[in-house]
Amino acid sequence: MIAAPRPPEQIENDLRRAEKLEWQTIFWVMISVGAMSAAMGGSQAFKTAWIEDVLSLLAPIFFLLSRHVEEKGETSVFPYGFQRAGTLAFFLSASALCAIGAFLLYEGLQSLVTMKHPTIGSKTIFGHQVWMGWIMSGVLLFSIIPPVILGRAKRKIAKSLHDEVLFVDADTNAADWQTGVASIAGIVGIACGWWWADALMASVISLSILKDGWTALKGSTIHLLDGLPRAVDSGQPDPAVQELISRLEDEYPAYRAQVRATGRYLRARLEPRDKPHLDRETAKRLMSEKSWRLIELARGMRSETDK
Amino acid sequence: MRFLRGFTHTYLLCLVLIGVAACGLPVDPRHTTDTVRGGTLRAGLVGNQAQTEFDTAHLKSLAQTRQAELHVVQGTTDELIELLSKGELDVVASLPKETPYRKQVGLTQTFAHPGWTKPRVWAVRSGENEWLIVLNNHLGGSK
Numbered sequence: 445m446i447a448a449p450r451p452p453e454q455i456e457n458d459l460r461r462a463e464k465l466e467w468q469t470i471f472w473v474m475i476s477v478g479a480m481s482a483a484m485g486g487s488q489a490f491k492t493a494w495i496e497d498v499l500s501l502l503a504p505i506f507f508l509l510s511r512h513v514e515e516k517g518e519t520s521v522f523p524y525g526f527q528r529a530g531t532l533a534f535f536l537s538a539s540a541l542c543a544i545g546a547f548l549l550y551e552g553l554q555s556l557v558t559m560k561h562p563t564i565g566s567k568t569i570f571g572h573q574v575w576m577g578w579i580m581s582g583v584l585l586f587s588i589i590p591p592v593i594l595g596r597a598k599r600k601i602a603k604s605l606h607d608e609v610l611f612v613d614a615d616t617n618a619a620d621w622q623t624g625v626a627s628i629a630g631i632v633g634i635a636c637g638w639w640w641a642d643a644l645m646a647s648v649i650s651l652s653i654l655k656d657g658w659t660a661l662k663g664s665t666i667h668l669l670d671g672l673p674r675a676v677d678s679g680q681p682d683p684a685v686q687e688l689i690s691r692l693e694d695e696y697p698a699y700r701a702q703v704r705a706t707g708r709y710l711r712a713r714l715e716p717r718d719k720p721h722l723d724r725e726t727a728k729r730l731m732s733e734k735s736w737r738l739i740e741l742a743r744g745m746r747s748e749t750d751k
Numbered sequence: 752m753r754f755l756r757g758f759t760h761t762y763l764l765c766l767v768l769i770g771v772a773a774c775g776l777p778v779d780p781r782h783t784t785d786t787v788r789g790g791t792l793r794a795g796l797v798g799n800q801a802q803t804e805f806d807t808a809h810l811k812s813l814a815q816t817r818q819a820e821l822h823v824v825q826g827t828t829d830e831l832i833e834l835l836s837k838g839e840l841d842v843v844a845s846l847p848k849e850t851p852y853r854k855q856v857g858l859t860q861t862f863a864h865p866g867w868t869k870p871r872v873w874a875v876r877s878g879e880n881e882w883l884i885v886l887n888n889h890l891g892g893s894k
Contacts, residue, residue, distance in 0.1 A: 486857075561780055561878020563857030566887045573888045575777055575880065581769050585762070592758055621758055628765055635777035639878050 447517040448525055449709060455605060462601050462610055463511060466504040469594050469617065473501050476587030483583045485564040485576040488555055489630030489645035492548050493584065493623050496653050499541060500591070500620065503613035506533035510609070514707060527707030528668070534609045535664035541657025545650050552647030561639040564631070577631045584631075588624035591617040603677055606708045608667070611676040612660050623649050673705040688712060713742065777880040783841050784881045792819040795831030795843040805864050806844040806871070813889050832856060835876050842886065843874040850874070859886045 451459070480494045510530035518525040555562075564580075566573045595617025602611035626645045633641020659679075666674060675682045685703050692701035692712060699714035727735040779785070792814045796803045807823070814821040824831065824840060832852045834840045846852075848861045848870045856874040863870040873890065875883050 561876075563875070563877050563883065564777075564880055565857065565860070566884045567860070568887075568891055573884050573891060575884055577777060577880070578769065581765075585765060585769070588762075621761070625761055625765060628769065632768060632776075634878075634880065637778040637780040639780045 446525075448515055448527070451708075458601050458605050459511070462598065462605060462607070463508060465594055465598050465601070466507050466610075466613075469504045469591070469598075469613075470501060472590035472594065473497055473504075476583075476590070477501075479583045480580075480587060483576065483580045485580055486562045487564060487577070487580060487627070487631050487634060487642050488552060488560075488562060489627040489642050489649060490580050490584070492552065492646040492649045492653075493627035495544065495548065496620070496623055496649060497587065499537075499544060499653065500613075500616060502537040502540060503534075503609060503616065506530065506537055507607075507609050507613065509533065524706070527709055530607070530609045530707055531664055531667045534612070534660060535668060538657050538660035538664055541653055542661055543657075545654030545657050548650035549647055549654060552643050552650055555643035556640060556647065559639070560643065562634055562642045564634060575635070577635055581628045581631050584624045584628050588621040591620040595620070606676055608663050608674075608676050612656070612663065616656050619652070623652060626652075667705060670704040673703060673710060685710065777884070779879040779881045781838060781876060781879060783876065783879045784885055787817050787819050787841055787882075789818045790820070791822050792817060792842070793822045793824065793840045795824045795826060795834060795840045797826070797828050797831060797843070797845050803845045805866075806873075809890065810842075810844060813886075816889070817885075828852070832874065835874060838876060841875070841882070844871075846872050846874055848872055857883050859883060859890055862890050 450456075477494065477497050480490070480497065484490065484494065507530065510526075510533050513526045513529040516526050554560075564575065564577045566575045567579075568574075595614045598610055598614035599618060602608075602614050626648050630642040630645030633645070663674065663679060666672075672681045673685045674680060688710070689701045689703055689712075692714065693699070696714050698717060700717050702713045702715055704711055721739040722741050724735070726741065727738040730741075731738050792810065794810045796806060796810075800807075810821055810823070824834065826834075828843075828846065828850070831840060831843045832855060835843050836855060843856070846858075850858070850872065852874065856877050857879060859873045859875070861870040861872050873886055875886065
């Protein structure tokens with residue numbers, strides 16, 4: 445078995461810190477999901493915010509899982525190792541976000557169209573009737589603080605680690621307070637007798653879930669299709685990669701450089717400009733059956749002296 | 752830290768808003784509480800007189816505290832919920848706790864009585880949150 449690549453110590457430290465932050469995220473999200481479940485009432489916006497909270501557990505869980513898998517080196521069954529496990533997980537969670545976002549948007553719009561008037565009851569607390577809407581708002585106000593702090597801390601590390609799962613997770617967390625505020629606005633709207641405010645805010649929140657899902661889906665699809673590596677923060681082609689390509693093509697003019705990312709690592713290849721694929725004769729000699737499938741034979745370089 | 756400042760400001764604004772809103776809110780989107788006060792309390796009752804004795808007593812005292820006249824409609828649950836949803840009733844009393852109509856209407860807290868096999872709830876028109884608190888208050892004092 446060949447071990448996974450070892451990043452420099454600074455990066456290793458950042459990875460450990462990221463893991464710690466993700467555990468903290470899971471802890472706080474679970475607490476807020478629990479508190480919100482206890483206060484759950486008839487507000488659609490509140491329910492939507494709660495589902496978004498539950499969904500925000502996906503990214504940290506996938507990050508930690510893929511960290512665990514990524515450490516494994518190459519095996520005979522997976523000869524390229526598991527560097528892209530995180531990207532795959534990212535793609536799956538993005539699909540989940542899109543599907544659930546679309547469903548919640550449908551629910552919100554349906555409530556608007558059918559003019560559903562949300563009912564929130566009251567409970568006896570210390571001998572007083574307290575409207576559950578206020579309790580729900582209180583829980584929301586509490587639940588929006590930790591993700592903002594954690595999200596900002598994670599975003600910084602995600603850039604240095606070049607980890608798009610972590611970055612999108614951090615971005616989502618940092619923007620999550622807007623969901624909480626929208627949900628509070630929905631409940632205050634109900635209190636004012638505006639039945640539509642709740643369904644409207646629920647639709648707005650579901651749009652934000654859809655947007656998160658779409659961004660993640662785009663990023664992970666590019667990654668899984670071996671698209672040009674992107675900068676994690678802007679989503680635009682990474683200038684450092686562009687520089688690498690032009691330097692390689694300067695030094696090896698007969699070749700064109702191909703760069704792709706597997707997880708946080710980059711892999712560059714030099715491809716002959718005039719011959720894009722392996723010739724049939726060589727392929728036939730190497731493979732007795734279905735030799736048309738073999739289109740490339742490459743030899744890795746591990747230092748410049750390998751030329 | 753422009754971002755954090757934006758967050759903190761919004762946060763404080765929310766606190767103030769909720770604080771202000773908590774006095775005198777929620778109100779009813781269809782004004783049941785206001786129309787009942789000094790007007791008529793239109794109540795639906797399911798079941799015979801012996802079964803609804805408790806509910807009738809409470810409807811009477813509720814009408815009294817609201818300076819309203821009590822107008823009772825007897826019928827099946829189906830009919831009464833239909834009237835409630837159309838706004839032709841203000842409350843349907845004497846429903847079982849596990850009513851299948853819970854999605855269409857707003858329900859009070861459940862309350863029990865020694866003579867009953869099952870706890871009961873009252874129903875209000877969906878969305879009438881202030882009215883629901885009024886009913887909860889009234890029933891809450893009579894456990």
